[in-house]
Amino acid sequence: MKILVVGGGGREHALVWKIAQSPKVTRIYCAPGNAGISEQATIVPIKANDLNGLLEFALQEKIDLTVVGPEDPLTQGIVDLFESKGLFIFGANRKAAEIEGSKAFAKEMMKKYHIPTAFCEIFDNRNEAVKYIRKQGAPIVVKTDGLAAGKGVIVCQTVEEAIQSVDKIMVEKIFGEAGNRAVIEEYLVGEEASYIAFTDGKTILPMASSQDHKPIFDGDQGPNTGGMGAYSPAPVVTEGVHEKIIEKILRPIIYSMGEKGRPYKGVLYAGLMIHGGYPKVLEFNARFGDPETQPVLMRMKGDIVPILEACMRGNLSQHQIEWDNRPSVCVVMASKGYPGDYEKGKIIRGLKEVSRMEGVYAFHAGTALRDGQMITNGGRVLGVTGLGEDIPRAIERTYQAVKKISWDGVHYRTDIGQKALCWL
Ligand code: AMP
Numbered sequence: 435m436k437i438l439v440v441g442g443g444g445r446e447h448a449l450v451w452k453i454a455q456s457p458k459v460t461r462i463y464c465a466p467g468n469a470g471i472s473e474q475a476t477i478v479p480i481k482a483n484d485l486n487g488l489l490e491f492a493l494q495e496k497i498d499l500t501v502v503g504p505e506d507p508l509t510q511g512i513v514d515l516f517e518s519k520g521l522f523i524f525g526a527n528r529k530a531a532e533i534e535g536s537k538a539f540a541k542e543m544m545k546k547y548h549i550p551t552a553f554c555e556i557f558d559n560r561n562e563a564v565k566y567i568r569k570q571g572a573p574i575v576v577k578t579d580g581l582a583a584g585k586g587v588i589v590c591q592t593v594e595e596a597i598q599s600v601d602k603i604m605v606e607k608i609f610g611e612a613g614n615r616a617v618i619e620e621y622l623v624g625e626e627a628s629y630i631a632f633t634d635g636k637t638i639l640p641m642a643s644s645q646d647h648k649p650i651f652d653g654d655q656g657p658n659t660g661g662m663g664a665y666s667p668a669p670v671v672t673e674g675v676h677e678k679i680i681e682k683i684l685r686p687i688i689y690s691m692g693e694k695g696r697p698y699k700g701v702l703y704a705g706l707m708i709h710g711g712y713p714k715v716l717e718f719n720a721r722f723g724d725p726e727t728q729p730v731l732m733r734m735k736g737d738i739v740p741i742l743e744a745c746m747r748g749n750l751s752q753h754q755i756e757w758d759n760r761p762s763v764c765v766v767m768a769s770k771g772y773p774g775d776y777e778k779g780k781i782i783r784g785l786k787e788v789s790r791m792e793g794v795y796a797f798h799a800g801t802a803l804r805d806g807q808m809i810t811n812g813g814r815v816l817g818v819t820g821l822g823e824d825i826p827r828a829i830e831r832t833y834q835a836v837k838k839i840s841w842d843g844v845h846y847r848t849d850i851g852q853k854a855l856c857w858l
């Protein structure tokens with residue numbers, strides 16, 4: 435089979451790495467990819483949101499299966515476009531991906547179908563939103579309705595901060611049209627986890643649980659990022675929590691999407707806040723998580739390609755996934771300045787040494803090659819991911835590898851996985 439993976443981050447490197455292990459696959463392309471991905475796939479210089487460019491390429495190369503990483507092409511309808519031309523593609527179609535593309539839509543669905551989530555009100559008028567915030571008080575959470583590259587959620591500790599956030603979103607329009615509506619949400623306490631599942635619209639085949647680390651600094655300090663590290667499994671997802679996620683969250687949302695004429699096929703990501711054994715939904719994503727995919731796929735046994743095919747063909751009930759019992763940890767290594775403006779073009783050292791280590795893999799996100807040398811080319815640069823017999827040993831091995839890698843201005847958190855240790 436010829437496979438095309440769309441995207442160019444750490445998540446897509448993990449997908450390419452896993453797909454490359456499939457005996458069914460003869461050739462992998464990745465658009466636009468990155469320097470690390472180029473070791474396993476042919477890089478195609480087409481951007482992930484250039485839908486027509488991707489379509490033309492897939493038709494010309496007779497791609498057997500396209501796998502979509504990021505949310506933008508999904509919400510823009512890449513699946514609908516490819517299917518209309520008879521191409522086989524893995525991912526949520528445009529109507530299904532709205533579960534991620536519009537937070538207001540997701541919240542309305544959750545309200546209607548009694549899916550546990552934070553209480554909220556949705557506003558298209560700034561003054562009404564401000565009146566509501568004054569009535570509710572702080573802490574309170576302000577969310578941009580549309581896609582905002584992971585930056586559209588502001589957890590506000592004071593009423594003033596919440597009002598300023600509404601003004602930034604709805605008046606200054608810092609996220610453009612995505613801020614035409616704002617969701618004002620109750621502040622939830624608890625421990626977060628990511629729960630990602632394959633589905634064909636009927637069967638739900640969960641992946642191993644995981645936990646992301648969104649803030650830039652140790653101890654969850656500083657601004658939120660796309661994710662500074664992750665581990666799998668997340669001990670907060672106990673057997674009882676797992677059952678509640680399936681029965682109270684995933685099954686009803688997938689059923690109700692079907693009811694609404696938006697049959698959901700592909701991968702569904704639930705970002706959860708868990709308190710006292712009860713999970714509530716923070717957000718749904720219509721795609722694999724980044725960086726969660728890196729540690730999760732490292733633990734996945736067997737061939738991923740038949741599972742991807744079964745999601746879209748509708749016969750997922752015939753499949754199972756076996757997971758490596760060993761926990762995995764992914765530490766994101768980022769450029770100085772990220773998540774704000776960051777530096778690029780720094781020479782990365784130590785990758786060769788890490789490639790010789792057992793049970794560790796350095797997934798690339800923002801990297802490029804210049805005169806044969808690997809350089810930084812993005813905010814999140816690498817996701818160094820390791821397995822261990824238990825979580826302390828997975829943490830130790832991963833950080834051993836991280837410490838071998840360096841560049842001028844490198845930043846990473848030193849506490850990835852610590853929350854899991856509290857459960858031992
Ligand atoms: P989201 O993109 O909706 O997952 O939000 C990004 C981050 O903001 C989450 O990972 C949480 O840490 C935080 N967050 C979002 N919604 C809430 C909420 N209702 N209460 C507390 N924290 C939240």
Ligand code: GLY
Nearest residue numbers: 646661723724725
């Ligand atoms: N790691 C968070 C996300 O993929 O949305």
